[in-house]
């Protein structure tokens with residue numbers, strides 16, 4: 001193991017096997033973030049894959065206490081696995097952030113650091129939820145041209161949420177923003193103060209589907225489903241309990257941006273950052289990555305039509321690029337990663353897509369997937 005640490009210290013991980021290594025990196029605006037490189041017992045035989053977590057969680061959200069996580073599946077397939085902890089990670093100090101910040105500063109720096117450390121020219125990315133939206137922004141803006149394949153789970157360029165969730169975002173975000181700069185699922189465990197107490201009380205009244213306070217708060221924070229982020233029947237008990245420690249804070253600034261994006265029907269910049277287009281739906285796509293859009297047919301957080309629209313958007317602009325769509329029956333939002341059977345039902349789709357060459361044959365297959373999945377999607 002010492003040899004691997006030595007390799008990391010010299011900034012070169014080529015050929016190293018075994019262990020986990022934390023690699024700090026500096027985002028474009030100077031914010032310190034970090035990467036976790038996970039190596040199996042054998043040296044990787046394939047290139048690097050970067051996993052990007054969503055909002056209100058951390059990189060560890062890809063590693064539930066199930067028998068086989070997506071990290072295990074990628075290692076078994078020979079990939080060199082890197083987990084990005086961007087500024088939204090809940091094991092970092094609380095800060096105000098927007099998707100713009102992540103797109104302009106965090107993801108491009110993470111990609112550059114992985115390539116510098118591995119000596120690879122290109123890499124694959126698997127990004128979930130708000131890790132995916134912010135990463136799509138970076139792709140469209142041309143800030144991460146080194147991405148060869150991009151697997152986006154749950155939502156990409158077109159956030160479509162159920163009507164009650166849209167109403168809640170529109171009405172509650174300004175009210176909440178007047179009294180707090182963030183909301184925290186961990187308030188369920190220590191509700192000190194009036195705002196945490198009232199928020200937990202509201203979550204408790206609206207979400208009676210289980211006895212896990214953080215699960216109920218996560219449902220309240222991120223939509224209006226019962227629950228919002230998974231189907232309880234897809235979780236084993238250990239994972240349901242573990243989720244109670246994974247969800248945490250999320251700034252109201254993010255909810256303001258998501259509210260604007262949901263109203264627009266596509267991602268929009270809210271900071272006027274000159275590195276980003278104002279309207280990502282109207283902008284040219286400055287990336288040649290092959291895009292894979294994946295979601296659960298029962299996603300109660302972002303309607304599966306979100307991914308259908310993004311698949312159609314990128315395929316229309318980049319015909320022949322081989323973009324793909326997978327809508328997985330029986331799955332919701334995050335259970336595509338934390339579900340007890342995700343290793344059987346979902347991870348093989350991801351590893352196959354990362355090994356599949358791009359080309360017209362894949363695009364034809366993608367159209368067939370759309371036909372199957374589209375039947376489950378409300379118009």
Ligand SMILES: [Zn+2]
Nearest residue numbers: 210212215227
């Ligand atoms: Zn629950």
